[in-house]
Amino acid sequence: MVKKAGVLGATGSVGQRFILLLSEHPDFELSVLGASSRSCGKKYKDAVTWKQTSLLPDAAGEIVVHECEYEKFKDCDIVFSGLDADFAGPIEKQFVENGLVVVSNAKNYRRETDVPLIVPIVNVEHLAVIDEKIKLSEKNGIKKPGFIVCISNCSTAGLVAPLKPLIDSFGPLDLITTTTLQAISGAGFSPGVPGIDILDNIVPYISGEEEKIEWETKKILGNFQGQEFKPDFNIKVSAQCNRVAVSDGHTECISFKFANRPAPSLEQVKQCLKNYVCDAYKLGCHSAPKQTIHVLEQNDRPQPRLDRERDNGYGVSVGRIREDPILDFKMVVLSHNTVIGAAGAGILIGEILIKKNLI
Amino acid sequence: MVKKAGVLGATGSVGQRFILLLSEHPDFELSVLGASSRSCGKKYKDAVTWKQTSLLPDAAGEIVVHECEYEKFKDCDIVFSGLDADFAGPIEKQFVENGLVVVSNAKNYRRETDVPLIVPIVNVEHLAVIDEKIKLSEKNGIKKPGFIVCISNCSTAGLVAPLKPLIDSFGPLDLITTTTLQAISGAGFSPGVPGIDILDNIVPYISGEEEKIEWETKKILGNFQGQEFKPDFNIKVSAQCNRVAVSDGHTECISFKFANRPAPSLEQVKQCLKNYVCDAYKLGCHSAPKQTIHVLEQNDRPQPRLDRERDNGYGVSVGRIREDPILDFKMVVLSHNTVIGAAGAGILIGEILIKKNLI
Amino acid sequence: MVKKAGVLGATGSVGQRFILLLSEHPDFELSVLGASSRSCGKKYKDAVTWKQTSLLPDAAGEIVVHECEYEKFKDCDIVFSGLDADFAGPIEKQFVENGLVVVSNAKNYRRETDVPLIVPIVNVEHLAVIDEKIKLSEKNGIKKPGFIVCISNCSTAGLVAPLKPLIDSFGPLDLITTTTLQAISGAGFSPGVPGIDILDNIVPYISGEEEKIEWETKKILGNFQGQEFKPDFNIKVSAQCNRVAVSDGHTECISFKFANRPAPSLEQVKQCLKNYVCDAYKLGCHSAPKQTIHVLEQNDRPQPRLDRERDNGYGVSVGRIREDPILDFKMVVLSHNTVIGAAGAGILIGEILIKKNLI
Amino acid sequence: MVKKAGVLGATGSVGQRFILLLSEHPDFELSVLGASSRSCGKKYKDAVTWKQTSLLPDAAGEIVVHECEYEKFKDCDIVFSGLDADFAGPIEKQFVENGLVVVSNAKNYRRETDVPLIVPIVNVEHLAVIDEKIKLSEKNGIKKPGFIVCISNCSTAGLVAPLKPLIDSFGPLDLITTTTLQAISGAGFSPGVPGIDILDNIVPYISGEEEKIEWETKKILGNFQGQEFKPDFNIKVSAQCNRVAVSDGHTECISFKFANRPAPSLEQVKQCLKNYVCDAYKLGCHSAPKQTIHVLEQNDRPQPRLDRERDNGYGVSVGRIREDPILDFKMVVLSHNTVIGAAGAGILIGEILIKKNLI
Known part of the structure; x- marks a missing residue:
């Protein structure tokens, strides 16, 4: 089943790459975009200065951009974050605390002892920690707990x-x-x-x-x-x-x-x-x-x-x-720094989470 | 007293730099240019595709280019060689055997146990070997023996x-x-x-x-x-x-x-x-x-x-x-690879040879 | 029906592009490669310094390179020429005289009054001249006459x-x-x-x-x-x-x-x-x-x-x-100079020749 | 006699070039630097991100930066302005109204009918307008009136x-x-x-x-x-x-x-x-x-x-x-866009103003 995907920091360079990769992806449906208040309320095509070598996908261009508030993303199975480190910290935290799954390119939580830092062609086994976390949560009566997976530095x-x-x-x-x-x-x-x-x-x-x-x-x-x-x-x-x-x-x-x-x-x-x-x-x-x-x-x-x-x-x-x-x-x-080193890695992590039934 | 300087490989990139540096040098007078037979007999300005950011000095442009034969350079106090390694070996050898002093940018003789390999801001003391060689030669009745000093790799x-x-x-x-x-x-x-x-x-x-x-x-x-x-x-x-x-x-x-x-x-x-x-x-x-x-x-x-x-x-x-x-x-x-790493180093080595009375 | 295609000047930059485009093409089968005598007899992968961003296709790499002689290409329905202008003249002429169809990137025959100079997104109608030529030849009893179509300057x-x-x-x-x-x-x-x-x-x-x-x-x-x-x-x-x-x-x-x-x-x-x-x-x-x-x-x-x-x-x-x-x-x-301005244009001209039953 | 020179917009790219050229200039003495309030009160070397290929001249580095207020520049014989067009308008106007001579790289006053727009290797004769203006002012009892000369677009x-x-x-x-x-x-x-x-x-x-x-x-x-x-x-x-x-x-x-x-x-x-x-x-x-x-x-x-x-x-x-x-x-x-097309042109205009006794 296709998973609903959100993107945080949608107008930035990592966000643009997430959107490009998600737009034609068989496993994901691009559904919610979040950016700064400057872009909020605009169609994505009007909010972004698109700088990719591929054209902005038509459907993505029509999506109206929201602010980065978790309520707007609550139907997302997964949220890809291309937020700058200056903003990512509290936003991603709030998303996870509200039960969302975040795959983040920001550096903020990479060093947390319980957060997997994943290069998806390298250490997939580290996602076992998430498995453990979900089991524990379910033991405590929490269904589908939020969690974050960090993409490594490029x-x-x-x-x-x-x-x-x-x-x-x-x-x-x-x-x-x-x-x-x-x-x-x-x-x-x-x-x-x-x-x-x-x-x-x-x-x-x-x-x-x-x-x-x-x-x-x-x-x-x-x-x-x-x-x-x-x-x-x-x-x-x-x-x-x-x-x-x-x-x-x-x-x-x-x-x-x-x-x-x-x-x-x-x-x-x-x-x-x-x-x-x-x-x-x-x-x-x-x-x-x-x-x-x-x-x-x-x-x-x-x-x-x-x-x-x-x-x-x-x-x-x-x-x-x-x-x-x-x-x-x-x-x-x-x-390739924007593929295996950033947005592309995030998407592959998302695919792995599906295969492992973690989302 | 100003020393007469020759340049081997005059039309190449290292040769052009030698000529530029020698043209306004207080210690040297650019006097003989050697290049391949293709350039031989032409004025330098007609033989060279000048690719320096400074203009070709007028006087240098008028010098008629010779082949790289030692007889043409016999009045030179010093010969700077910008020859390609493919050609430098026998030519430089012949020059030295005929009593000329060669400062070479080519790699051919760098590893010889009796040839100084000099970075002129680093190991000037290695030129003592030349001093020794001259003394020995003079003992054997040879006045002003030829010798070669190699410029290091850039x-x-x-x-x-x-x-x-x-x-x-x-x-x-x-x-x-x-x-x-x-x-x-x-x-x-x-x-x-x-x-x-x-x-x-x-x-x-x-x-x-x-x-x-x-x-x-x-x-x-x-x-x-x-x-x-x-x-x-x-x-x-x-x-x-x-x-x-x-x-x-x-x-x-x-x-x-x-x-x-x-x-x-x-x-x-x-x-x-x-x-x-x-x-x-x-x-x-x-x-x-x-x-x-x-x-x-x-x-x-x-x-x-x-x-x-x-x-x-x-x-x-x-x-x-x-x-x-x-x-x-x-x-x-x-x-700077063309200065301290190539032609410029050669010129400074020439200056040191003068100060040390080795030419 | 898939057409057999040859490539002249196979190791050069235009030739490499032809080979890349032909290797996965539905209308063409890459069958003969011609290059200079230096490459002749070698497998293409051993003859070429491949400089494309896509990998050399495996099948193309195994083809043994011939000299650019028309006998080797006589089974080709079409021959794409990436030859340098220095060599293209007599080779392409000989190919055409021996009944081969040549699509050439060289400048040699572009100005001939009876040779179409084609930008395939611009002046396809100019190929009517070929139609005319074939009809005339057939009237004279020549079946499938050779002809050349020139790709324009990029x-x-x-x-x-x-x-x-x-x-x-x-x-x-x-x-x-x-x-x-x-x-x-x-x-x-x-x-x-x-x-x-x-x-x-x-x-x-x-x-x-x-x-x-x-x-x-x-x-x-x-x-x-x-x-x-x-x-x-x-x-x-x-x-x-x-x-x-x-x-x-x-x-x-x-x-x-x-x-x-x-x-x-x-x-x-x-x-x-x-x-x-x-x-x-x-x-x-x-x-x-x-x-x-x-x-x-x-x-x-x-x-x-x-x-x-x-x-x-x-x-x-x-x-x-x-x-x-x-x-x-x-x-x-x-x-795009190597696509619509060179090899890519040649391939599209080939496709047009098929659609127009000219090959 | 050496003229006292000020520089407006001293930390920007044009300002840095003015400072470099003035620092070793025989006709000018660099005396006052103006920049935004962010730099004000700092030594120039601490205020600037120096991005020139020549080192920041020592003396210039020690000058304390002022805001761009005319009182600070009142002893200057000439003020070179590298201000952005966003700020240049009112500042330059005030300077001129208070009797200062401004040579400006900004576009703001280039189209004024009484302001000379000068390429100093082209239309020096246009400075006659300034001569006229000074004579008129003096007739009206104003000694040394302020004026502006604009540098052209690069x-x-x-x-x-x-x-x-x-x-x-x-x-x-x-x-x-x-x-x-x-x-x-x-x-x-x-x-x-x-x-x-x-x-x-x-x-x-x-x-x-x-x-x-x-x-x-x-x-x-x-x-x-x-x-x-x-x-x-x-x-x-x-x-x-x-x-x-x-x-x-x-x-x-x-x-x-x-x-x-x-x-x-x-x-x-x-x-x-x-x-x-x-x-x-x-x-x-x-x-x-x-x-x-x-x-x-x-x-x-x-x-x-x-x-x-x-x-x-x-x-x-x-x-x-x-x-x-x-x-x-x-x-x-x-x-050369930063020389004859910007700061360098300004300096040469300054030299011309001296030769023509306009400052």
């Missing part, structure tokens, strides 16, 4: 995607470094990255980004017990983040070291990545990538312009896998 | 510039990592980096570059004995190289670990870099940077478009110096 | 697309100006436009391009008599061409004046463009755009990154239609 | 620069078209042009720009009588404006037709441009270009990255001069 998603299958096969990592070359679409529209900052230039800093990568990686690659997540604080993660003149697609030059000796061979690492099939695909999710990790053998790949659209942006490309003189291996990872 | 220059003063103050490093974001001017003109490869894109590979950084760093930061260089093979260096949409200026995200414990404090590291005065400046060289290392405190700097021209491109900018969760420190380094 | 295609319906409705134009801002993909791969020429830069010149626009426009907007084309030399066309930092999509700022007074109103012009349905769509061609001309009302559109993919690149976007102080009207036109 | 400056000498030599023009490819620096910093709008893209619209070009050209190329300017409304001007991925330097593809027949020959046009020496240079102004118009003969020039810095950005480059099939001639013009 560059974190690209980093953990190839590391997770390696950990599953060869045991824990203890050292991870990443230097990112991040696309400007990740910064949104208003104002986003100024043109003068990115033309013939690099900005070697993205506010809060390195901290997000260094912390979120430990939670996503960590475990949980009952309803509580246990980030793996044994892993040391070091991130250096740069903004570059790329529209979509984050490139990361990473290196890593396994905790166990001997480390796997180069060939074992490649084979493991090639063989990896993510749970979302096994569950039969509509958007899940057929090939989760694309291992590229040409020495000058992956490249964002050529490789970011693999599996509609849900597949991650990895190239130049080679031994590292300092840690065990180094390689280049490319992930 | 991204290596940016990497070692801030590391050298740290080693001088706090002892050897044992681990160095660098992820580079390199400008396209480093790839020359014909064809250089295709536009379609760099627009909205990154190429995560530069042929041979990582090997150069990993090896040259050990030689430049190493020692010498008599006439033999002893690269410091105790340092482990790991490089990941990317080509990005920047015209000039290589950005490097580096991290490093000192061999000795305790490591210096963050404040000591910053102070050491700020205080560093390179030997070339102490010698009074015309092009030497007044401030060798610019330590920037704004968190989003250095940026290539804004910071690459410090001290006419001879100064290196360092920002975001901070502790690293894995090695001791990480930071961002920006160096 | 920026010419974008220019004539919106002008043709206006001429059909309001009579001939006598003055047309266009200033183009052309994408770099139009220049191919080897070497194409150097990165250093296009980063933070414009090149205000494209060899031969202005002449092509000024001449081809007159032929495409002109008439024919029997087998002879009569370009409309009453139209004066003035073109100024620039290469800019855009990957795909040519933008043109055009102005034009009708021969007849009074000229139509602004509203009539807009309505005419909105109502235009190209013949290829009426014929039911697979790739024909549903909406030939997209008239955009937002004042800052069309933009290449946002609008180039309309109708898979077969639709042309027009914006900022307004009165001109000098000629009658001015407006901005965006067309 | 793309207008590039357009009129080569047209003025042609008109002087060959009589009036009656038709002028320009299609501009404008740099992003013209849009300032906050927010300026968003990166996502300019990467792999063109924006074919700049608010108000076409109207400015079409109107200002007529005033600058027009005459004056007593204190009243008479724009030349006989000229028809048509402009189409685009924003492109260039940091500095506006490129314009222009065409034009002389009123008189026969029109001059191509050779006469070129020679006229080459011979032109602007009045500012004849007056001996410090910043005036030695060569006002650089006529380039290579067919692919001018290019912004290579040619924008001619004569420190005060020289205009013209290339591809050729006959036009519709008007008389067409050509490509490149002018």
Whole structure:
């Protein structure tokens, strides 16, 4: 049965992507849009400055925009939030407390010990915490309790995607470094990255980004017990983040070291990545990538312009896998920041929640 | 006294820069130009596709281009070589064997145990090997023997510039990592980096570059004995190289670990870099940077478009110096690849050779 | 019935696009590939440096590449030529003389008086000349004579697309100006436009391009008599061409004046463009755009990154239609240079040839 | 004697350029800075986000910023205004009414019939109106009356620069078209042009720009009588404006037709441009270009990255001069938008005012 979906922050860059993906989705019906009071009462097509390469879907354009109040969304089976962190906190909280299911791109609740932080091609098993929460609630007589699932930071998603299958096969990592070359679409529209900052230039800093990568990686690659997540604080993660003149697609030059000796061979690492099939695909999710990790053998790949659209942006490309003189291996990872790193991940999480009967 | 200077590979991108820098130089007089047979016999202005932001100097334009034969250059006190590695080997060898002094940007002789590989703001002391060679030759009755000095790889220059003063103050490093974001001017003109490869894109590979950084760093930061260089093979260096949409200026995200414990404090590291005065400046060289290392405190700097021209491109900018969760420190380094990383370095080496009476 | 298709110049940029479009095409079966002797005998996947954003189709990759000799293509119902102008002349001639049908992207035969120069959303009626030729040949006992159809220059295609319906409705134009801002993909791969020429830069010149626009426009907007084309030399066309930092999509700022007074109103012009349905769509061609001309009302559109993919690149976007102080009207036109301006146009011409029973 | 200079809008992009140019200027002493109340009371270095490629001059950094009130500027011989049009109107008016001389980059007073609109390499003679005004005031007993001189729109400056000498030599023009490819620096910093709008893209619209070009050209190329300017409304001007991925330097593809027949020959046009020496240079102004118009003969020039810095950005480059099939001639013009098109023009106007004893 098709699920009713709402979108918070509908006019922003993440909101626009949610709307685009939901408009033609077999599992969801786009039904309620929320934005700031400036847009409230207008048809979506009149409220938004649409900046997508696909046209604004006609039906979505006709929806009248509401303020972000939970009463308006009470018929939604799921609410996708593209709210800015400045506003997301209290709004999302109120939605959950009123029994709504929120999949959020905001950073506000990512570090909560009982909130799953999900990269849907990586740690679907963390949703067991929601299962537990629902069972407990039902024991206490609450039917269909609200809950929130957080989408990870975009560059974190690209980093953990190839590391997770390696950990599953060869045991824990203890050292991870990443230097990112991040696309400007990740910064949104208003104002986003100024043109003068990115033309013939690099900005070697993205506010809060390195901290997000260094912390979120430990939670996503960590475990949980009952309803509580246990980030793996044994892993040391070091991130250096740069903004570059790329529209979509984050490139990361990473290196890593396994905790166990001997480390796997180069060939074992490649084979493991090639063989990896993510749970979302096994569950039969509509958007899940057929090939989760694309291992590229040409020495000058992956490249964002050529490789970011693999599996509609849900597949991650990895190239130049080679031994590292300092840690065990180094390689280049490319992930589509607005798909697997933001709105697209949210939609796939929604699909997983359906398959797991959590909504 | 003004020295007569020749340029090999005069029509290429490095050659054009040599000619520009020599044309207004107080110490040198541009006198002989060598290029391929296709250009031979033409006036330089008719042979070259000039692609510099400064106009071709009138006098240089009138010089008739020769083939790269040593007889034509025999009156030169110094010859700057911008030859491609495909041609540099035998030509430079013949020049040196015939008593000429060559400062070369080509990679061919960088690894020779008796050839100094010089970053002129870093390891001027390595030129002592030339001193030794001259003395030995004179002992054997050879007056003014030929010799070659190699300019380092461009991204290596940016990497070692801030590391050298740290080693001088706090002892050897044992681990160095660098992820580079390199400008396209480093790839020359014909064809250089295709536009379609760099627009909205990154190429995560530069042929041979990582090997150069990993090896040259050990030689430049190493020692010498008599006439033999002893690269410091105790340092482990790991490089990941990317080509990005920047015209000039290589950005490097580096991290490093000192061999000795305790490591210096963050404040000591910053102070050491700020205080560093390179030997070339102490010698009074015309092009030497007044401030060798610019330590920037704004968190989003250095940026290539804004910071690459410090001290006419001879100064290196360092920002975001901070502790690293894995090695001791990480930071961002920006160096001007065609100045301190190529032709400009060659000219400054020439100035140093004069000050040290080696030419 | 599916037609067998060959591709000449298979490893070049236009050839790669032909192969991509043919690989999943319902009307064509990709059967023979021709390239230079360097590639000959290799599997296509080993001969090509694939630079498309879509992966190389598996089946195409396995095809063994031949030299461009007509014997190898004799079973082809149609041959798409992406050959460089340097080679296209004699090869295409030989193919046609040996009874093959060639759709060529090269400029060599565009000006022949009996060769149709086709923009498939504009002047399908010009193919009547082929009809005539076939009838004549059959009268002379030649069954299935070979013939060539030329694809127009890319920026010419974008220019004539919106002008043709206006001429059909309001009579001939006598003055047309266009200033183009052309994408770099139009220049191919080897070497194409150097990165250093296009980063933070414009090149205000494209060899031969202005002449092509000024001449081809007159032929495409002109008439024919029997087998002879009569370009409309009453139209004066003035073109100024620039290469800019855009990957795909040519933008043109055009102005034009009708021969007849009074000229139509602004509203009539807009309505005419909105109502235009190209013949290829009426014929039911697979790739024909549903909406030939997209008239955009937002004042800052069309933009290449946002609008180039309309109708898979077969639709042309027009914006900022307004009165001109000098000629009658001015407006901005965006067309996808590798689709409606090159390989895509060739494929659509092939579809039209099928619908018209010309192959 | 050095003149005391103030700067209004000191923290904005135009203000920063004024400060940079004034800091090392032989004729001016930077003495008062005005900005919004947010910056008021702070040292300039603490108030500004400095985004120039040259370092913030030390002395300027120490100046304490005032609000834009005329009392604070009363000792200034000249005030350069980089205020936004939203604020410039009443502030500049008040300054002038209180006897100050204002050179303004804002558009607010450009169309006033008694305000000179000056491109300092083009129409210095228009300053005679100020002379007249001063004489009249003095007759009325007012010593040193305030007045305002407006800097033209940036793309207008590039357009009129080569047209003025042609008109002087060959009589009036009656038709002028320009299609501009404008740099992003013209849009300032906050927010300026968003990166996502300019990467792999063109924006074919700049608010108000076409109207400015079409109107200002007529005033600058027009005459004056007593204190009243008479724009030349006989000229028809048509402009189409685009924003492109260039940091500095506006490129314009222009065409034009002389009123008189026969029109001059191509050779006469070129020679006229080459011979032109602007009045500012004849007056001996410090910043005036030695060569006002650089006529380039290579067919692919001018290019912004290579040619924008001619004569420190005060020289205009013209290339591809050729006959036009519709008007008389067409050509490509490149002018540095932040130099001759904005702050730089203001400074040169200031120098001219000194030479003419108007301050």
